[in-house]
Amino acid sequence: MSKQKVLITGASTGFGNITAKLLAENGHTVYATMRDVNGKNKPHKEALLDWAKAEQANIKVVELDVTSDQSVENAKEQILTDTNGSMDVIINNAGIYGGGIQEAFTVNDHKALFEVNVFGTVRINNAFLPTLRKQKSGLIIQISSILGRVIIPFGGVYDATKWTVEALSENLAYELKPLGIDVAIVQPGPFLTDLVNKLYQPENLSIVNEYGKSAEYLKQFSQNFINTVSDPNIPNKPEQVADAILKLVETQNGTRPLRTVVDKLMGGVTEIINDTSSNVQAGLLQNFGLSELNSNNSEIINN
Ligand SMILES: NC(=O)c1ccc[n+]([C@@H]2O[C@H](COP(=O)([O-])OP(=O)(O)OC[C@H]3O[C@@H](n4cnc5c(N)ncnc54)[C@H](OP(=O)(O)O)[C@@H]3O)[C@@H](O)[C@H]2O)c1
Known part of the structure; x- marks a missing residue:
């Protein structure tokens, strides 16, 4: 496969940062986008550019806040000017996590999480789809999550954002298949990244004091989660997500799986739902005479 031009969002830390490096190490040209590149993310920008220089890897850092139409437009112009109007791969990775008691999340909180995790991907896709x-x-x-398929209590509004990402992505996959464009959904399990250090705090946090036994379960669940992801022996390593993304990028067009689970902790529950959904969808599409839109629903299972 020829070397690809790749845009990735949220490349300051976590999966986005590791993936940007892995793709560039493998010869691809990476537009590693991040917000606030001259402010709080300046050290991340400089570290990535220093790394790229030392490794002679092709990484360009571009300012991009997925919540801003203007920022997406500016980044698009800058990148497409640089590539003479072409782009091969878009990776919608930027995301924020907000967990806890659902009632603590006001309408504004719901909007804030959807703005990044859902509307952010819509902005990017709509900007680059014409190309x-x-x-x-x-x-x-x-980049979805296993929480785009199952509900673990106290997922707050995050679960709803990722379920929405799943629905929009699968629909997009069907519509784009006849046009020669693949959509691939990546579903990571729990990993230690900066996500847990940047937790979105809902406006009505004090409501938790009125939740009695549920509040106790929340506390216990949060502690267990932190213990699990902080365990140095955790089998889930962020590099596995980057490896799965590289594999997707380097797979031939039209043959990529629609969903890729990256997880060694959850005992295969997501795979069961994906398989069931894949069979149901195949039947549904057949009934509507739309079988040709069916994407390859088989999954890479990483455990
Ligand atoms: N870690 C997990 O266990 C896990 C599991 C399943 C799915 N995921 C998903 O994986 C993706 C990456 O998360 P991560 O775990 O690598 O966490 P992370 O280290 O916190 O990375 C999240 C990235 O998104 C960026 N971001 C947030 N808001 C943004 C905005 N408005 N515009 C542009 N970028 C923005 C962050 O930038 P700033 O530094 O500027 O905030 C950061 O670069 C997310 O979509 C997350 O939901 C994570």
């Missing part, structure tokens, strides 16, 4: 459609090729990778 991919013109090329009649391309790949959109959507």
Whole structure:
């Protein structure tokens, strides 16, 4: 496969940062986007550029806040000018986590989480789809979560954002298949990244004091989660997510799995739901005479 031009969002830390490096190490040209590159993310920008220089890897850092139409537009212009109007791979990775008692999340809190995790991906996809459609090729990778498939109590509004990402991504996959564009959904399990250090705090946090036994379960669950992801022997390593993304990027167009689970902790529950859903969808599409839109629903299972 030829070397790809890749845009990734949220490349300051976590999966985005590791993936940007892995893709560039493998010869791809990476537009590693992050917000606030001249402010709080300046050290991350400089570290990434220093690394790229030392490794002679092709990484360009571009300012991009996925919540801002103007920021997406500016980044698009800058990147497409640099690539003479082409782009091969879009990776929607930027995300924030907000867990806890659901009632603590006001409407504004719901909007804030959806703004990044859902509308952020819509902004990016709508900005770059005209380019991919013109090329009649391309790949959109959507970083979802196993929490896009199951509900673990106290997932707050985060679970709802990732379920929405799943729905929008699968729909997009069907519509884009005849146009030669792949959509691949990546579903990581729990990993230690900066996500837990940047928890979104809902406006009505004090409501938790009125939740009695549920508040106790929340406390216990939060502690267990932190203990699990902080355990140095945890089998889930963020590099596995980057490896799965690299594999998707380097797989031939039209043959990529729709969903890729990256997890060694959850005992395969997501795979069961994915398999069931895949069978149901195949039947549904057949009933509507739309079987040709069916994406390859088989999954890579990483455990
Ligand atoms: N870690 C896990 O266990 C896990 C599991 C399943 C799915 N995921 C998903 O994986 C993706 C990456 O998360 P991570 O675990 O690597 O956490 P992370 O280290 O916190 O990375 C999240 C990235 O998103 C960026 N971001 C947040 N708001 C943004 C905005 N408005 N515009 C542009 N970028 C923004 C962050 O930038 P700033 O530094 O500027 O905030 C950061 O670069 C997320 O979509 C997350 O939901 C994570």
